[in-house]
Amino acid sequence: xxxxxxxxxxxxxxxxxxxxxxxxxxxxxxxxxxxxxxxxxxxxxxxxxxxxxxxxxxxxxxxxxxxxxxxxxxxxxxxxxxxxxxxxxxxxxxxxxxxxxxxxxxxxxxxxxxxxxxxxxxxxxxxxxxxxxxxxxxxxxxxxxxxxxxxxxxxxxxxxxxxxxxxxxxxxxxxxxxxxxxxxxxxxxxxxxxxxxxxxxxxxxxx
Amino acid sequence: xxxxxxxxxxxxxxxxxxxxxxxxxxxxxxxxxxxxxxxxxxxxxxxxxxxxxxxxxxxxxxxxxxxxxxxxxxxxxxxxxxxxxxxxxxxxxxxxxxxxxxxxxxxxxxxxxxxxxxxxxxxxxxxxxxxxxxxxxxxxxxxxxxxxxxxxxxxxxxxxxxxxxxxxxxxxxxxxxxxxxxxxxxxxxxxxxxxxxxxxxxxxxxxxxxxxxxxxxxxxxxxxxxxxxxxxxxxxxxxxxxxxxxxxxxxxxxxxxxxxxxxxxxxxxxxxxxxxxxxxxxxxxxxxxxxxxxxxxxxxxxxxxxxxxxxxxxxxxxxxxxxxxxxx
Numbered sequence: 001x002x003x004x005x006x007x008x009x010x011x012x013x014x015x016x017x018x019x020x021x022x023x024x025x026x027x028x029x030x031x032x033x034x035x036x037x038x039x040x041x042x043x044x045x046x047x048x049x050x051x052x053x054x055x056x057x058x059x060x061x062x063x064x065x066x067x068x069x070x071x072x073x074x075x076x077x078x079x080x081x082x083x084x085x086x087x088x089x090x091x092x093x094x095x096x097x098x099x100x101x102x103x104x105x106x107x108x109x110x111x112x113x114x115x116x117x118x119x120x121x122x123x124x125x126x127x128x129x130x131x132x133x134x135x136x137x138x139x140x141x142x143x144x145x146x147x148x149x150x151x152x153x154x155x156x157x158x159x160x161x162x163x164x165x166x167x168x169x170x171x172x173x174x175x176x177x178x179x180x181x182x183x184x185x186x187x188x189x190x191x192x193x194x195x196x197x198x199x200x201x202x203x204x205x206x207x
Numbered sequence: 208x209x210x211x212x213x214x215x216x217x218x219x220x221x222x223x224x225x226x227x228x229x230x231x232x233x234x235x236x237x238x239x240x241x242x243x244x245x246x247x248x249x250x251x252x253x254x255x256x257x258x259x260x261x262x263x264x265x266x267x268x269x270x271x272x273x274x275x276x277x278x279x280x281x282x283x284x285x286x287x288x289x290x291x292x293x294x295x296x297x298x299x300x301x302x303x304x305x306x307x308x309x310x311x312x313x314x315x316x317x318x319x320x321x322x323x324x325x326x327x328x329x330x331x332x333x334x335x336x337x338x339x340x341x342x343x344x345x346x347x348x349x350x351x352x353x354x355x356x357x358x359x360x361x362x363x364x365x366x367x368x369x370x371x372x373x374x375x376x377x378x379x380x381x382x383x384x385x386x387x388x389x390x391x392x393x394x395x396x397x398x399x400x401x402x403x404x405x406x407x408x409x410x411x412x413x414x415x416x417x418x419x420x421x422x423x424x425x426x427x428x429x430x431x432x433x434x435x436x437x438x439x440x441x442x443x444x445x446x447x448x449x450x451x452x453x454x455x456x457x458x459x460x461x462x463x464x465x466x467x468x469x470x471x472x473x474x475x476x477x478x479x480x481x482x483x484x485x486x487x488x489x490x491x492x493x494x495x496x497x498x499x500x501x502x503x504x505x506x507x508x509x510x511x512x513x514x515x516x517x518x519x520x521x522x523x524x525x526x527x528x529x530x531x532x533x534x535x
Contacts, residue, residue, distance in 0.1 A: 031505075037304070038293030038500045039356055102508045117491055172354075172491050174401055174472050175301040 007073035016077050020084040023051045024091070041099035048092035053166065053182050055085030056159055060189040067196070079135055082155075086132040089125050117168035124161035127154045156193075159186045268425030270345035270363040275418045277444075277521040279347045285358035287427050289501040294434045295352065296453055297401055298387075298394040305396070306434035312393045313454065315438040324384075324460035327375035334438055338424055340373055341365035345428075346421055348444035350451075351483045351516045355509075357497045362442055363425030368416045376412070376460045383415040384408070384465035385441055386457035402468050408452040409465030409479065410443065413525055419444055419518060445518040447481045478535040482526070483516035487535045 006012055027047060030036050036043040059081040066074040096118075101108045112118050131152055133139070140148045163186060167179045273279060296306035299313075318334040343363050351357045371383070389405035391397045397404050414420060421442040424431060431437040436453025443450050449469055459465075469477035476490055485495045496509035503510065515522050526534075 038289035039303075039498065040505050041498060042356070044505075099505055100509075102506075111493070114488075114493075115491055168491065172473075172476065172489070173301065177301075177399075 004071060004073055007071070008076070013076065013080070017080060017084075020055075020081065023047070024087070041095070044099065045092065045095045048088050048095055049166070052085055052088040052092050053162055055081060055088055056155075056162055057182065057185050057189070059085055060155065060159060060186065064189060064192045083132060083135060086128050089128050093122070093125050117165055120161050120168065121165040124158045124165060127158050127161070131155060131158075156190055159190065162186075266430045267428060268343065268363045268430045269428055270343040270425070273344040273346055275344070275346070275366065277419055277518050278344070280349055280359060280517070282347075282349060282359045283502060284347060284361050284427075285499075286501045290358055290360055290426070291432050291434060293500060295354075295448065296396075296434055296436065298389065298396045298404070298406065298454075299434070300396045301399075301401060309395055310433035310437075312395075313388070313433045313437065314390075314393055315433065315454075318438050318456075320439065320455055321457045322374050322460075323457065325377040325380035325462060326460045327377060328373070337370070337422075337439065341369035343424065346419075346423075346442075346444075348419075348421070348442060349516050350442075350444065350448055351497060351512065353447035353449060353477070353481070353489060353494075355492055355494070355497055356500055357512075357516075358500050360426055360442075361428070362421055362423040363428065364421045364423035364439075364442070366418045367420040367422045367441065368418060370422055370458075371416060374460075379462050380460035381412055382461050382464055383410050383412060384457075384459040384461050385410075385452040385455055386459065387452050388454040388456050402472055405456075406452060406468045407465060407471075408441065408450055408467050410450075411464075411525075414443070414522075417522060417525065419521055445483055445515040445522045447483055449477070450481050480526075480531075480534050482531065482535075483512060484514060484531055484535065485512040486514075487532055 027044065031040070031044070059078060062074050062078045062081065066072055097103055097108055101111060112122050131154065134143065134148065134151060143151065163179065163183045166182065167176070170176055170179050292307045293303050294306040295303065296310065299306040299309040316334075319331045320334070320337060321329075321331050323329050342365065344365055345361055345363055347359060347361045349357060350360050367383075385408045387406045387408075388394070389397050410420065421444075423436075423440050423442045424438065426432075426435060431440065436451075439455050440453040441451045441455065450467075464479055467477070467479060467481075469481075470479055483494075488494050494512055497512045498507075498509050513519070
């Protein structure tokens with residue numbers, strides 16, 4: 001189909017990349033224009049966190065969409081979305097370390113150990129770092145496809161940790177509406193995989 | 208609408224009471240403007256304030272200078288636009304921008320407060336009458352939110368003690384409970400289950416009688432904007448902001464410690480006292496430091512939070528001998 005072959009063009013790839021960078025450009029623009037509101041640090045920390053979560057949802061939606069719609073072309077955006085998500089996660093962590101902690105490493109260490117929800121967030125970031133570090137083609141070859149895939153399944157853990165991190169933060173003010181939305185999206189995306197895994201397993205067993 | 212010269216004609220103001228008009232402006236803006244020799248910049252600042260005020264408030268309310276110790280901090284007041292756009296008022300939504308966008312539906316006229324419980328003069332008192340019970344004073348207080356940010360607000364009102372004396376509590380009254388407006392029709396957040404409505408707060412009688420405990424009707428020289436708790440709210444400057452209940456409809460005199468809404472929602476996290484205390488952390492964040500809204504830049508180091516929000520000299524004796532880690 002024409003629309004599907006459009007997905008394979010170089011232009012489509014660049015378009016998705018630019019779309020993925022728009023939130024970052026928007027934040028840079030707002031910072032420049034003094035438009036971050038009364039509490040700029042909080043705004044930057046929260047918005048970069050929100051975009052990390054959205055990136056996770058989008059990245060994890062690729063495979064279900066690819067399989068359900070029969071659009072294998074979507075796979076070529078998966079790595080880019082993953083790395084964009086990692087970019088926002090890094091920005092999130094940097095904003096926290098810089099604006100909340102004044103880049104005081106000792107204070108950050110104490111804070112990470114003291115507050116479980118920070119600890120959970122940092123763990124999620126570390127797991128994402130492992131994925132980002134092994135995201136290039138040579139790493140796939142070096143690890144071998146099966147091991148690489150197994151390693152990159154930690155993204156499911158990242159999703160759970162990210163929700164826990166968000167839930168814990170919001171629990172302070174018992175404000176769970178958004179947490180529930182993200183949790184439902186991620187749960188259905190992971191649920192799809194569980195369902196498929198069980199189904200495929202059974203199908204293979206019958207053969 | 209904001210501060211009409213005509214609305215201030217009823218008396219002459221000494222110099223000290225006119226200054227507030229100036230300090231509420233972003234001083235930097237004015238100074239920058241003068242330094243650059245661009246008068247227009249200053250005028251732009253005034254224009255913006257005018258527009259904001261029209262959104263929020265509906266008239267002037269000037270207070271006289273106060274003689275209460277600690278009643279006027281030397282800290283620089285927070286820019287008006289921040290004080291009316293960054294609010295926690297869950298009755299209008301949980302986002303800090305919600306109150307400024309949605310509070311316009313709140314109906315503050317007519318308004319009355321019901322005084323009940325262990326008190327000799329219970330009854331329903333109209334706002335207009337309440338406002339005459341004592342002389343309006345200007346109090347410039349630090350406001351420390353439990354979330355780790357702070358502001359400096361010039362309030363207009365009188366000591367809660369003036370109201371309490373007027374209604375004559377009975378000897379058995381040990382605590383004061385504050386019940387706030389919870390109207391589903393005008394307050395969209397009340398339909399959500401975030402908290403158990405109506406929002407309730409409480410003070411020990413000696414805390415309520417402390418001259419710094421303020422019944423506020425205005426801020427920045429005008430009637431309280433709706434997002435800031437119009438038409439009448441509590442301000443207890445040495446406690447975390449959520450203790451300062453907004454849009455009061457009931458004041459009850461009781462013999463048992465009231466259950467505040469946040470304590471009810473999370474007993475481990477929000478105690479009855481909720482005094483600002485840098486040594487007692489919230490389970491999810493440190494309370495040792497704070498960010499002053501509108502003043503501390505993005506890269507500025509957060510400032511140290513002061514014991515009792517800097518009001519230790521005034522209120523410290525209220526808690527003498529108490530284990531503040533236990534009674535947080």
